[in-house]
Amino acid sequence: MQSSTLLAMAGLLCFPLSALAVDDSSGNTSGNVLTVGAGVAAGSPYAGDDRTRVMPLIVLDYSMANGFFASTMRGLGYGSQAGAFSYSAALGYRGERADHKRSGLRGLAGSDYLKGMGKVEGNASALLSLGYSPLPGVQLSVAGDIPLNHRENGATLQLGASGQVYSRNDSRGMPQDTVSLGLQTSWGEKKYLQTMYGVTAAQAARTAFRQYTPKGGFYEAQASVSWGHRIDARWRVNTVLGVERRLGDAANSPVVQRKSAPMGAVYVTYSY
DSSP: OTTSHHHHHHHHHHHHHHHHHHSOOSSOTTSOEEEEEEEEEEEOSSTTOSOOEEEEEEEEEEEOTTSEEEETTTEEEEEEEETTEEEEEEEEEEOOBBSSOOOGGGGGGBOGGGTTSOOBOOEEEEEEEEEEOSSTTEEEEEEEEEESSOGGGOOEEEEEEEEEEEEEEOTTSOEEEEEEEEEEEEEEOHHHHHHHHOBOHHHHHHSSOOOBOOOSEEEEEEEEEEEEEEOSSSEEEEEEEEEEEEOHHHHTOTTOSOSEEEEEEEEEEEEO
16 A cells, blocks of 8 residues: 555554554453444555545454554554553555556556556565654654565655644543544655656666656655544544645656645444
């Protein structure tokens, strides 16, 4: 999922999932929470494409009371809290990018516009994150994605901030509706920008793109608004709407057809 808009969205979708592990009101006395869900997500087939496609979204997230988790969004790892700080370390997967259009569940990973560029291989990643909550409902975060194989794909770093701007409780005093705003910017080392936005001499010879060698730096920013509605102790409806913007050398890449693109998702989850 990481080679498309779903990479940016994955971090946004994780917020309500992480909250379930801390605030379990589903009647589960063990402290372990299994969340399953489904919905739809909209995003670009690759970062910089001028199209937006709607795809199915599947959520599976198992959070244990001891801090271990297995998740389609967060990977396989461990996370915990220490006062206002939270942290996690996980093993994840960064999806491949194809140079042709795909269909089905893999449709957000390629485009015919990239024909001749070759496939960007997927890789296993170490996912490291640290969060700080200076005030209730406010979260500052930093997260790193370090390839464990195919190191030519390069590492990335995300800096984020989110804040709850509205909350309404039910008769039991539990949050029933919450609205949050989020901002995130992403930095990539030179290898990452070359892989995702660069054009080598060999690729230029096979395509109509000019040779392009970007530098490392900030390559993307996102802004989003999310709304979560708790139907009852087990069911929730989550909505995320946002926009992403290519920055710096990424914005000037010949493979980028548009610098700004919408993204969003609507999904229902059940926890027990």
